Amino acid sequence: MIGNLIGVLFDGVAYGSLLFIISIGLSVTMGLMNFVNLAHGAFAMLGGYVCVVLMTRLGVPFLASLPVAFAAAALAGAVLERTLYRRLYRATHLDQVLFSIGLVFMSMAGATYVFGSQQQPVQLPELLRGQVHVLGLDLGSYRLFLIAVVIAVTLALHWLIERTRFGASIRASVDNQQASAGLGINVFRVFSLTFALGSGLAGLGGGLGIDVLGLDPTFPLKYMVYFLLVVAVGGAGTIKGPLIAAILLGVFDVAGKYYVPQIGSFIIYFVMVIMLLVFPRGLVGRRA
């Protein structure tokens, strides 16, 4: 029973880590530019398909395909930000919602056209398959790997944001855009770079997630709520908030589906509505 509980917790944390890595870019978009981007999942899907194509058509090993997924999604993010997103920073939230739903529909139709509507397979390397025994528990190696990647990414992000000059400009722009611009920070360039970085991380997460979340053209819509949830519950514009929210969400979702499958994802939506009402600014609200 206890082993069971730990197993569920472990799976939940791994699942949450994955949600975190995909959603962190969205947190920046919403926090920095106050942009409601429902199309964030499309970048994750792009990363996933890049991985699949590299593995199945070109025979690239799984681990080597991940950096390419990151780069491709980051590039797509940079291009879209320059050409389309930038025009809508000052638009109303309604316009942003509609615009990004439009992008979601186009990406779904595009993916169906190119790859068909079936689930895509993933070939994990030998090393990451099966289970490892830790302290008498059977833990999935791939999930351990996921958690390790997310710890590494989080540390790297923390270093980037807290220790570098670029990170300082991000923090300044999030806190007060106008004052930062007045101090000579090119807020738009900062935002382009962070948008690309966030899209890239989503792409990386999409590649990592094929085995856990699956990959088919409905991906951006199916998980849209989860990504939004992580950011809305965690608090936009921070790293810590979405991290906590993503882990909580992962654990609740896995535990709910394991222990009370008859009500399934109901729990998540219920917890989300309650959380949003109790913490309208997110768990880790930014100082006003």
Add this chain to the structure above:
Amino acid sequence: MRRKDASVPTGALPTARWRPLEIAFWLVPIAAYFLFPRYLTLASQIFIAGLFALSLDLILGYARIISLGHAAFFGIGAYTAGLLAKHGWGEPISGLAAAAATAAAVGLLTSFLVVRGQDLTRLMVTLGIGLMLYEAANQASSITGGVDGLSGVQMNKLFGLFAFGLNGKTAYWYCLGILFIVFCFARTLVRSPFGLSLRGIREGERRMPAIGVSVQRKLIAIYTVGAAIAGIAGALLAQTTQFVGIDSLGFPRSAELMIMLVIGGTGYLYGALVGAATFMLLQDYLSNLSAVYWQFWLGLLLVLLVLFARGGLIGGTLGLRRRLMGKRV
């Protein structure tokens, strides 16, 4: 007389008189009945979608509440009317009333959650409520039929005279009639002092309390009205197709609804009807070519609308007319 007064901004203090253009607009469906007798079913679907879009226009166009879960009320109405008719209460008008009342009750209960918070919170809360209802309907399959949908809906004759036949004539006039009645109600509502204060909230939410308007109460009221109308639209669909699919509660329906409204233009009431008609006709034409392409064109249309044609068809036309008039003067 008042319309000619230049000091009154357009639409601020409108008369209740029907303009010739509006009357012409309502003659179109009557003409369509005789001109396109083979498309009566599609036309009924357009009226239902129009009514549904109208309900969203009240809360989105007039009160600026962004809702991604408005299909919840549509679905509640559809299931209420469908379940009533399935279990022996097949009288259509009272079924509609029951659906409206149920949807309004749920709307009122959830409105307290929705009107708090800002755009993002509202968006997430409406989305969450919609998804919860979807899950609930999915799990309660012994009552709702789950994914297979609710079938076996048996309707009585309308007023005891007109049966809902396969030719769709009764359904056509029934939907058109209800749409017109509800539209008149909405038209009166937005031109009433209540409607004007909603507009005030839309334009400056922080200033309205200063002139003694309780913002919360007005938003709760309009949200409830919007929910009731969406419930009526759902009930119409259940009664005329004699079937309720679980997709009537789903997120894609809420998104499509928003698209219809934006195509037509928010905040004009007529935009909802024009948008619904345009959307349904496009969908009928394009999805016959290919379902995948339809989704792609829909997405592209949305992106283009947001980038280049804010205000939709009605807003664009009015802007064009204003520009032409301005040049002439």
